[in-house]
Amino acid sequence: MAQKLIHGVRGMHDILPDDAERWELFEEIVRGWLRSYGYRPIRTPILEFTPLFVRSVGEHTDIVEKEMYAFEDRLNGDSLVLRPEGTAPCVRAVLEHNLINSSGPQRLYYNGPMFRHERPQKGRQRQFHQFGVEAFGYTGPDIDAEHIVMLARLWRDLGLEEDITLELNTLGSSDERAAHRQALIAYFEAHRDQLDEDAQRRLHSNPLRILDTKNPAMQALVEAAPKLAEFLGVESLAHFEGVQTLLREAAIPFRVNPRLVRGLDYYNRTVFEWVTDKLGAQATVCGGGRYDGLVEQLGGKPTPACGFGMGVERLMLLWEVSQGDAARSVPDVYLVHQGDAASRFAFRLAEQLREDGFAVVLHCGGGNFKNQMKKADASGAAVAVIVGDDEAAAEEASFKLLREGGEQRRLPAAQLGETLAALLYNVEEEDGSV
């Protein structure tokens, strides 16, 4: 009696072999790129205590208010959450293990799943994956610019530079933000009658977001609101100018977008997003900026910090298009065999060929030669090695090239590796390996 199928959780997708191979290739490219800038990996758990994100991301952000997978551990009552982002866990780990004090400034990266309970769409899932970079202990605009410049290089390496554009803004220091925020609240309160429902709700929780409204009736009001630029001090202006100068000298095009705010509270000074018009409503493929106050806020010594996260699913959607069909990984050899003695011989022969450096799929599960040859062809292997009981008795093997013409040949098993290496790779090394 067939059991009813249990399906996967909404918004949490399986990545099947065709895609997973593409992901692994992508991850290799990204890791090589990160190494070339001196970033080192860090891995943190997927579960954290809930207050970590409430204190860092911000109590009144969408993430904390309505998107966190938070639950009580029924065994001990702990309040836990599936991490919605990677920066806070990274900061926690760095503090907990005292990395900055013991080893100085840190350039770190991570890669893994994040969880947000949103309504799924293309390019937006409840479990999604991010590569993230965090740099701790660097004060100047050079590290901000390094992040942006290295990302521009990655887009070039991936062939995505035509699809992605850079938006840049500064949020000033926390004091300047606070002053601006007070002015904004005062301004909007004076015009409370013109605010829509959404703006009323955000008036005291997140007034910056009101500036993002798409409500046409509020455009004039928003246009005349106090500008953050009016509250920026000399140092903040100089920092922002420093970032822009480095970008111009690196020939990175960007657009300053004064409405670029970011949805997490910990950002200050430089913020940026790389956006695309190829993914519908999910425009942002990478976002980040400076968060100088976060380390102290989470209990460390004041430490400047800067970082970004990029969405692997969204980048893969863009990359697939520019990639075309990626070559699937295929074995060199598919080993066909029939008969008891031949099967045992083939089992040993497969190991011998792997010892020589070949990727070998040994046929399992019986079937006649015709059947096995079909599977050999479908596997994509370059060559089928064929063993029957008569070959086994003579310690020999037959082989047939599957991707080009040519007769089947039979030879002593000891010579097989060397012969195949010469045929498949046009190389012949002393020991016959490849």
Place this chain on the structure above:
RNA sequence: GCGGCAUUAGCUCAGUCGGUAGAGCACUGGAUUGUGAUUCCAGGUGUCACCGGUUCGAUCCCGGUAUGUCGCCCCA
């Protein structure tokens, strides 16, 4: 979380103005009992997403659920 659209074979999709299902590819067997890809022949290709309602009868009409998708919100 709100609104629109969609769900038919393993895959990509037709279709029935309510009368119990189609194409291509893939798959299986045979022509070939030790030989793939090519050719020929024969074929499963399915509770037409799930649950309920209307009806003599529902893949089709209606309601709900699940999932996807588009927009809003937000973000990666």
